[in-house]
Amino acid sequence: MYTSYVKFWLVALVAFVAFIAYPLLDVHSYFCSKKAVAMVNPNLVPKVKLNNGLEIPIFGYGTWRSPPGEVKQAVKDAIDAGYRHIDCAWVYRNEKEVGEAIKEKIDEGVVKREDLFIVSKLWSTFHNPKAVEPALKESLTALGLDYLDLYLMHNPLDFKPGNEIYPTDESGKLIEEGVDYVDTWKAMEEVYKKGLVKSIGISNCNKRQIERILQLTTVVPVTNQVECHPYFNQKKLLEFCKSKGITITAYSPLGSPSHPWEKPGDRRLLDDPKLKTISEKYKKTPAQIVIRWQIQRGVITIPKSLNKKRIQENIDVFDFQLTPEDVKYIDSLDCNGRIFPLEMWATHRNYPFKDEY
Numbered sequence: 001m002y003t004s005y006v007k008f009w010l011v012a013l014v015a016f017v018a019f020i021a022y023p024l025l026d027v028h029s030y031f032c033s034k035k036a037v038a039m040v041n042p043n044l045v046p047k048v049k050l051n052n053g054l055e056i057p058i059f060g061y062g063t064w065r066s067p068p069g070e071v072k073q074a075v076k077d078a079i080d081a082g083y084r085h086i087d088c089a090w091v092y093r094n095e096k097e098v099g100e101a102i103k104e105k106i107d108e109g110v111v112k113r114e115d116l117f118i119v120s121k122l123w124s125t126f127h128n129p130k131a132v133e134p135a136l137k138e139s140l141t142a143l144g145l146d147y148l149d150l151y152l153m154h155n156p157l158d159f160k161p162g163n164e165i166y167p168t169d170e171s172g173k174l175i176e177e178g179v180d181y182v183d184t185w186k187a188m189e190e191v192y193k194k195g196l197v198k199s200i201g202i203s204n205c206n207k208r209q210i211e212r213i214l215q216l217t218t219v220v221p222v223t224n225q226v227e228c229h230p231y232f233n234q235k236k237l238l239e240f241c242k243s244k245g246i247t248i249t250a251y252s253p254l255g256s257p258s259h260p261w262e263k264p265g266d267r268r269l270l271d272d273p274k275l276k277t278i279s280e281k282y283k284k285t286p287a288q289i290v291i292r293w294q295i296q297r298g299v300i301t302i303p304k305s306l307n308k309k310r311i312q313e314n315i316d317v318f319d320f321q322l323t324p325e326d327v328k329y330i331d332s333l334d335c336n337g338r339i340f341p342l343e344m345w346a347t348h349r350n351y352p353f354k355d356e357y
Helices: 002-025 027-031 071-081 095-107 129-143 181-193 207-216 235-243 273-282 286-296 308-315 324-332
Strands: 047-049 055-057 085-087 117-122 150-153 200-203 223-227 247-251
Touching (some): 071 308, 129 181, 150 181, 150 223, 207 235, 235 247, 273 286, 286 324
Parallel strands (some): 085 117, 117 150, 223 247
Antiparallel strands (some): 047 055
16 A cells, blocks of 8 residues: 555656656757747847947837837837837827836836937928927927937938928929938037937938038937848948948838838748748747848847737847858848838939939
8 A cells, every 4th residue: 555655656756847847858849939938138139339339229119100009008018028229200100109108117117217228200390400409309208208319310301391291282292491401410419419319310311411411510320220121131331331330220120011012912021931941940930030130230120010929029039140151041132122212202302212322
């Protein structure tokens, strides 16, 4: 009887140990599954030193096309997942909800303001130098913040001031205000000197426009935020900006699936067969592979998603590295495939996409 009792408990003990140890025995599947982690330690996200000494997380959360009613929860999910860099813009019309999400996470003790790197952008109807500071303060009020970590000139195009985001005449042509983007940049230098923002940068600017800013002003932009993904890898612009101490920030880094201008038959980056093969090799999603590729190039990357699982997946890219061969293949996908030519701006005298880069 005693022997049977001992055998019973020995069997039970062995079964219990096997149950606990099984995931550790199958190390590969346990640590390399596609299941998203709930949170990535923010300290694992590398930071890029900007030309003014400030550091920016190389990975962040984009809020373009994130409608009110959805963006607040998405930003909260992003912060919970480990994101500390949040990219906003006045023209996205959602800064108030983004600010509410930030405040709630600070109030909950999840983050402190100094843990976060918050970016916003000056819209084209505010290019008049007298309008720059009021526009910045409008974004600060909406976000509920005292300062921004980075403020970008959203593009080098000036539009007629007023209530219309894209003011046009009867023929549909953009109405320009006639302000030089260099003068706008000088006004941005002033809000930087006042401490309302910790750094200033540009967006959608080409090489020639950057050279003009560098020649005629005193503060070097810390970054140029542009469309950048494997189909449009911006190699030449990246190399030029790097030579001037300017980083590149990639918007639409995943090729912007289901973007507003998508046409039937358009290639979808994340459906590329070879990319899927690479993702299976690393047991990661195609999106994670593309994000990792950007990071290994030193490109600041700000993907957007409203889906909690994908938000978690997108940041889960710091536990592996792509081989040089895989990086080379992804580099080879470039086909000058700009998704956002912004042709409705093409009549503007400062339209940036006529130049090669």
